[in-house]
Amino acid sequence: MKKSKHRRLHECTCATCQQHPYSHVARQHRAINRVLVNLDEKNRRRFAGLLALQFGRRHLRLVSQITGLSRMTIYRGQREIEHSDAKAGGRVRMPGAGRLTVEKNNLGSSRR
Numbered sequence: 001m002k003k004s005k006h007r008r009l010h011e012c013t014c015a016t017c018q019q020h021p022y023s024h025v026a027r028q029h030r031a032i033n034r035v036l037v038n039l040d041e042k043n044r045r046r047f048a049g050l051l052a053l054q055f056g057r058r059h060l061r062l063v064s065q066i067t068g069l070s071r072m073t074i075y076r077g078q079r080e081i082e083h084s085d086a087k088a089g090g091r092v093r094m095p096g097a098g099r100l101t102v103e104k105n106n107l108g109s110s111r112r
Contacts, residue, residue: 007037010068029066036067042080044069049077 011017012029020026032051036044044067052063052074064071 009033009037012066013068014062014065032066033068045073045077046080047077048074049079049081052078053081 009030010033012026012033014029016023017026017029036047039047048063048067048069051066052060055063060071060074063069063074067074
């Protein structure tokens with residue numbers, strides 16, 4: 001069975017969306033989440049950071065409720081936008097970041 005790479009669409013947990021799920025604001029929040037679901041990790045973080053910058057620095061919590069991303073992830077996206085680094089070379093993660101490959105995981109267990 002093939003593992004799906006599609007993320008599940010996040011449902012906004014802000015008070016407006018909870019009280020008025022068919023309001024204009026709720027439709028905007030759903031549209032934001034429809035865009036986020038198709039982005040990779042780096043661009044999702046940066047998009048959320050851009051939203052937080054547009055809403056104002058004090059609205060990090062609201063963006064977190066809308067997107068389902070942590071406040072630290074959104075803050076990191078803001079910093080990446082403000083201090084963009086051309087050296088990144090199109091990588092999503094830093095070199096060496098992410099999960100270890102299966103071969104590396106199994107090497108440690110065979111040394112017992």
